[in-house]
Amino acid sequence: MALKIRVTFFLSTLEFGGAERITINLIQNLHPDFFDIVLLVKKRTGDFQKEIPSYAKILDLHSANPCIVFWKLVRYFRSQQPDIFISHFTYTNLLATGAKICAQAKTKLILTEHTPFSQTVVDARSLFRKILARWVTPSIMKMLYPKADMVVCVSQGVAQDLKRLLAPKACSQQVIYSPIVGNSILQFAQEEVSHPWFQDVKSIPIVLSVGRMIRAKDYPTLLKAFQMLRKKRSVRLILIGEGPERKKLEHLARELDISKDTAFAGFQRNPYAYMKRSTLFVLSSIREGFPTALVEAMACGVPVVSTDCNTGPREIIRHGENGFLVSVKDAQGLAGALEILLNSTSLQSQFSIRGRERAQDFSIEKSMKSYEYLFQKLVQS
Numbered sequence: 001m002a003l004k005i006r007v008t009f010f011l012s013t014l015e016f017g018g019a020e021r022i023t024i025n026l027i028q029n030l031h032p033d034f035f036d037i038v039l040l041v042k043k044r045t046g047d048f049q050k051e052i053p054s055y056a057k058i059l060d061l062h063s064a065n066p067c068i069v070f071w072k073l074v075r076y077f078r079s080q081q082p083d084i085f086i087s088h089f090t091y092t093n094l095l096a097t098g099a100k101i102c103a104q105a106k107t108k109l110i111l112t113e114h115t116p117f118s119q120t121v122v123d124a125r126s127l128f129r130k131i132l133a134r135w136v137t138p139s140i141m142k143m144l145y146p147k148a149d150m151v152v153c154v155s156q157g158v159a160q161d162l163k164r165l166l167a168p169k170a171c172s173q174q175v176i177y178s179p180i181v182g183n184s185i186l187q188f189a190q191e192e193v194s195h196p197w198f199q200d201v202k203s204i205p206i207v208l209s210v211g212r213m214i215r216a217k218d219y220p221t222l223l224k225a226f227q228m229l230r231k232k233r234s235v236r237l238i239l240i241g242e243g244p245e246r247k248k249l250e251h252l253a254r255e256l257d258i259s260k261d262t263a264f265a266g267f268q269r270n271p272y273a274y275m276k277r278s279t280l281f282v283l284s285s286i287r288e289g290f291p292t293a294l295v296e297a298m299a300c301g302v303p304v305v306s307t308d309c310n311t312g313p314r315e316i317i318r319h320g321e322n323g324f325l326v327s328v329k330d331a332q333g334l335a336g337a338l339e340i341l342l343n344s345t346s347l348q349s350q351f352s353i354r355g356r357e358r359a360q361d362f363s364i365e366k367s368m369k370s371y372e373y374l375f376q377k378l379v380q381s
Contacts, residue, residue, distance in 0.1 A: 014046035018292040073099035108378040114289040116161035154290035157311025179367035189276040205279035213243030222284035225334035275300035288312030298355035322354035
């Protein structure tokens, strides 16, 4: 029997998020007869740790301090020498690359980029963070990213953004769409939902959004759009997810006088049951790499509306065919798209059918074939 390929995945935490969901899907679908799997985390926190299969070993670094994490990674590379090491997100990627170089390990390093880094300059609030995002980090990326054996980008848009950022230097990069759609989504979608609003969803439609409550998701625009929509018809909004912006958003909902029709449902182990039973799904982000929740919603058959941020949604939605795309930060446009869809059962049916079809292009099976081929190629090189 051939030796197992030893694969280590590296994440910050196991909190609710797209990269975490993708990593779990990968781990769950790598056969333990062929892969020896370790999940390395800075801090072992988050609801997703319950979904890690028993054959995967979890190692906790017990620190989020970059210096401490760096030297612990160096020791890990030296002592364990995994065949493959996969990290996620720019700053974690830089730590992993530097640690591998310092350890002089022969491990094949895969960096994963989930979002367009150029957007971090726009998002940065303080002068220090702007300097870091505009000059310091890109300079370090140009030095370290070419040292990786492969950089996996979750969308074509992210890949193009990275190529522009690193120019004139280049790195080995490949687009692999995230492993999202599988039988488990459809099975979980059949479960019951205890939220009372679903008892009369046919008379009062429900708009659903799922994601971490952070600035990038731009929930304020969604709440303002919902206020406009609520003035025209009976409708309810459910937000699934946690995050640092939650209290501000709850306060904004009160200010907009939509609290009684807006539910902050927090983290839900099974968002798919909510998706299947909701009338519409909406994504209001100002930036995305590849929005996992959008594909999951389409797989569950709920019609979707999304903002057309620079990368991500436009690679998934064909406007007017399987969903609507609206301009970023356009509350009026978002409200209008939701209203059109709520008023047309035929359009809802069309988006539902074609959305399901489109979601199959992002199946776990397709993605796993790409990842397994990449692992084999790197190990044999």
